[in-house]
Amino acid sequence: MGQIQRVGVVGGGLMGSGIAEVSVRAGLDVVLSEIDEDAAAAARARIRKSMDRAVGNGKLDEATRDSALERLNITTRLADQADRQLVVEAVAENPEVKTSVFAELDRIVTDRDAVLASNTSSIPIAKLAGATERPGSVIGIHFFNPVPVLKLVELVPSLVTTEETVRRAGEFATEQLGKQPIRAQDRAGFVVNALLVPYLLSAVRMYESGFASAEDIDNGMVLGCAHPMGPLTLADMVGLDTVVAIADSMHAEYGDPGYAAPPLLRRMVDAGLLGKKSGKGFYQY
Ligand code: CAA
Numbered sequence: 025m026g027q028i029q030r031v032g033v034v035g036g037g038l039m040g041s042g043i044a045e046v047s048v049r050a051g052l053d054v055v056l057s058e059i060d061e062d063a064a065a066a067a068r069a070r071i072r073k074s075m076d077r078a079v080g081n082g083k084l085d086e087a088t089r090d091s092a093l094e095r096l097n098i099t100t101r102l103a104d105q106a107d108r109q110l111v112v113e114a115v116a117e118n119p120e121v122k123t124s125v126f127a128e129l130d131r132i133v134t135d136r137d138a139v140l141a142s143n144t145s146s147i148p149i150a151k152l153a154g155a156t157e158r159p160g161s162v163i164g165i166h167f168f169n170p171v172p173v174l175k176l177v178e179l180v181p182s183l184v185t186t187e188e189t190v191r192r193a194g195e196f197a198t199e200q201l202g203k204q205p206i207r208a209q210d211r212a213g214f215v216v217n218a219l220l221v222p223y224l225l226s227a228v229r230m231y232e233s234g235f236a237s238a239e240d241i242d243n244g245m246v247l248g249c250a251h252p253m254g255p256l257t258l259a260d261m262v263g264l265d266t267v268v269a270i271a272d273s274m275h276a277e278y279g280d281p282g283y284a285a286p287p288l289l290r291r292m293v294d295a296g297l298l299g300k301k302s303g304k305g306f307y308q309y
Pocket residue numbers: 074077078081083144145167168169170171172173174217220252253258262
């Protein structure tokens with residue numbers, strides 16, 4: 025089996041756009057599937073904006089940007105993933121939506137050796153693998169936001185992922201995309217979110233209780249611990265719906281009250297306050 029050239033990405037939101045961007049910038053051919061024309065246009069605009077930023081700061085020249093964009097095919101038909109050698113699913117953090125995407129990819133992707141990966145933050149890979157008839161080919165490749173900037177990927181094999189799938193996913197992430205991998209067990213939250221999310225939830229509880237203002241909580245961690253951004257700004261950047269979904273998976277897995285989403289966070293999501301992507305969360309954008 026040769027190196028991967030034909031990559032698929034399903035879902036072109038914050039993460040799927042970033043994964044598609046780094047893949048085309050690495051010289052790969054990408055099909056990105058979205059649900060409708062508006063979402064497809066938004067994904068294209070997000071990728072274009074991010075590449076323009078790289079051109080603006082001298083990290084990318086215009087000709088390379090243009091040839092990368094030519095390798096990007098954004099579609100509203102999942103069936104266009106048929107000839108892909110590796111597909112990364114990056115739809116919302118919802119087990120029902122993800123399992124239905126995996127069941128469809130299983131029917132659509134013709135190469136039985138193709139890698140079917142998920143960028144899930146917290147949903148068990150085994151559950152997604154179980155929606156297919158090729159569970160050995162399913163693996164977590166968990167990228168970090170913003171994808172063009174952050175070096176890490178977590179490689180998450182399930183109990184039945186084949187070594188060949190792990191090898192090909194690892195080669196894709198490291199040699200082709202230039203990311204640095206860590207290996208994690210198939211447990212909700214893997215390594216990073218198991219540590220990060222309780223911290224974000226603690227910050228929300230601190231704010232909810234009136235203990236300190238959002239700005240003071242964030243400044244505390246930026247100025248006092250040299251974090252690049254404070255926890256409430258980071259929660260807004262991740263997306264508050266995504267933070268709640270991750271907390272729910274981890275709480276279901278471990279039953280630890282530290283993983284339970286605080287009521288305020290849930291109410292903000294109910295009210296459509298999703299953070300940066302909706303224009304308002306703990307802060308206004
Ligand atoms: N897309 C592409 N590039 C971006 C970007 C974006 N959205 N945001 C920033 N950048 C680039 C900038 O172009 C700049 O690049 P150069 O160094 O080449 O000029 C660089 O990143 C730094 O950007 P800025 O100077 O504008 O801003 P900054 O220094 O404040 O950095 C940041 C912004 C990179 C987002 C930084 O604040 C950061 O790393 N924050 C922490 C992010 C983090 O913790 N992410 C993990 C979230 S958890 C997760 O992803 C897992 C999960 O499952 C939820």
